[in-house]
Amino acid sequence: MSKIKYIFSSIVLFLFSASAVLADAYGLDDTAGKAGIPKTGSIQGKIGTIVGAALSFIGIFFLALMLYAGFLWMNARGKQEQADKAQDIIIDAVIGLAITGAAYIITTYVFVAMGI
Secondary structure (H helix, E strand, O other): OHHHHHHHHHHHHHHHHHHHHHHHHOOHHHHHHHHOOOOOOOHHHHHHHHHHHHHHHHHHHHHHHHHHHHHHHHOOOOOHHHHHHHHHHHHHHHHHHHHHHHHHHHHHHHHHHHOO
16 A cells, blocks of 8 residues: 555656646746736746755654654553554654655755756
């Protein structure tokens, strides 16, 4: 079941990012100008805003996982399997946060090095 969720979220993310790029490529800025819709910022700025929002949600998700795991651990009451489950959730959440942070740092470094 989790593979289906992963594939679905990957497809949705791809479609949203592709639509933003295609909207700029097909002259929708000119159409927006003629329609009187204000054009603010560039596509890079908009993508940066989306990435910032996504990172904020990842931080909130990390916090929620840590609270849930802490609640499980505190309420284990001597049940080793529940304490192990809580520890696994904490370890997985920290690894996920580290991977996300490393990906952001690497992407930022590459874009700065390329001058984008």
